[in-house]
Amino acid sequence: MEIYIDGQFYPKEEAKVSVFDHGLLYGDGIFEGTRAYNGRIFEFDAHIDRLYASAKAIALEIPMSKEEMKRAHIETLRKNQLSDAYIRTIVTRGVGDLGLDPRKCSRPTVIIIADRISLYPEEFYEKGLKIITVPTRRNLPESVNPMIKSLNYLNNILAKIEANLSGAAEAIMLNQEGYVAECTGDNIFIIKGQTLATPLVTFGALKGITRGRVMKLAAELGLEVVETALTRYDIYVADECFLTGTAAEVIPVVEVDGRQIGDGKPGPYSRQLKEAYHRYAMANGTPIY
Numbered sequence: 191m192e193i194y195i196d197g198q199f200y201p202k203e204e205a206k207v208s209v210f211d212h213g214l215l216y217g218d219g220i221f222e223g224t225r226a227y228n229g230r231i232f233e234f235d236a237h238i239d240r241l242y243a244s245a246k247a248i249a250l251e252i253p254m255s256k257e258e259m260k261r262a263h264i265e266t267l268r269k270n271q272l273s274d275a276y277i278r279t280i281v282t283r284g285v286g287d288l289g290l291d292p293r294k295c296s297r298p299t300v301i302i303i304a305d306r307i308s309l310y311p312e313e314f315y316e317k318g319l320k321i322i323t324v325p326t327r328r329n330l331p332e333s334v335n336p337m338i339k340s341l342n343y344l345n346n347i348l349a350k351i352e353a354n355l356s357g358a359a360e361a362i363m364l365n366q367e368g369y370v371a372e373c374t375g376d377n378i379f380i381i382k383g384q385t386l387a388t389p390l391v392t393f394g395a396l397k398g399i400t401r402g403r404v405m406k407l408a409a410e411l412g413l414e415v416v417e418t419a420l421t422r423y424d425i426y427v428a429d430e431c432f433l434t435g436t437a438a439e440v441i442p443v444v445e446v447d448g449r450q451i452g453d454g455k456p457g458p459y460s461r462q463l464k465e466a467y468h469r470y471a472m473a474n475g476t477p478i479y
């Protein structure tokens with residue numbers, strides 16, 4: 191495996207960053223997770239745009255243009271001869287000294303890792319997930335805004351630990367007011383009648399790229415699509431529930447906090463959307479070769 195760091199490629203064992211990098215010392219940096227299907231990078235511009243938006247939000251100037259960044263991604267996939275891959279892009283504040291001040295970091299570190307995608311077991315999709323609401327609340331937008339895909343994921347990791355300790359597959363995180371925000375690494379949707387609903391990002395969710403695509407595909411299927419305030423009650427009484435994310439795609443949920451959702455099996459719209467999304471992802475994207 192060849193890993194891109196600041197314009198050069200290094201074998202996995204030699205791909206290293208300084209212990210003085212503020213990405214490590216303080217979680218000061220941002221990341222992105224993109225997929226390639228069939229020799230094409232899916233939703234490439236959307237991921238690159240979100241990377242640069244995350245950077246801007248933390249006042250981090252990425253030392254290359256979007257076009258150069260895109261070329262570096264394509265080069266990384268070619269170098270590793272990958273057609274289907276998960277691409278992890280990381281931009282840290284760079285090497286500084288001990289002390290928070292980002293002015294000590296003269297140049298951001300840019301890392302691109304492309305690896306084979308390890309998919310969730312098929313039975314997760316067939317049977318659906320059992321998930322729980324956890325006590326850890328989503329970060330306040332006024333502190334670390336959940337719209338930023340920052341290297342500081344401890345908020346989500348604490349929620350994930352709580353799910354793990356309870357034997358649940360994922361954790362629903364609420365915001366400070368008790369409204370549903372999202373899961374630790376996926377957005378959440380419900381279906382009630384002919385309506386598809388998901389929390390507004392202002393309730394504490396990442397503006398997921400899969401989320402956006404699924405909303406478009408659902409409208410094409412004739413569903414009414416709303417971004418709104420959702421409580422746990424809305425989820426408990428929904429006909430269907432599913433999660434979305436670049437890695438997981440569309441994954442059904444059949445139980446939340448011990449309540450069966452719908453008839454306890456992945457619902458028909460969830461299945462349809464899972465298939466429509468996968469079909470769309472396989473057929474669209476920016477060619478690598």
Ligand code: PXG
Nearest residue numbers: 223374375376377396398399400401435436
């Ligand atoms: N919410 C959060 C908090 C996320 O980090 C999503 C939702 C889904 O967004 P997309 O754009 O992928 O549909 C994410 C996605 C990883 C990793 O290890 C990446 C995410 C989540 C968990 C792990 O690369 N990002």
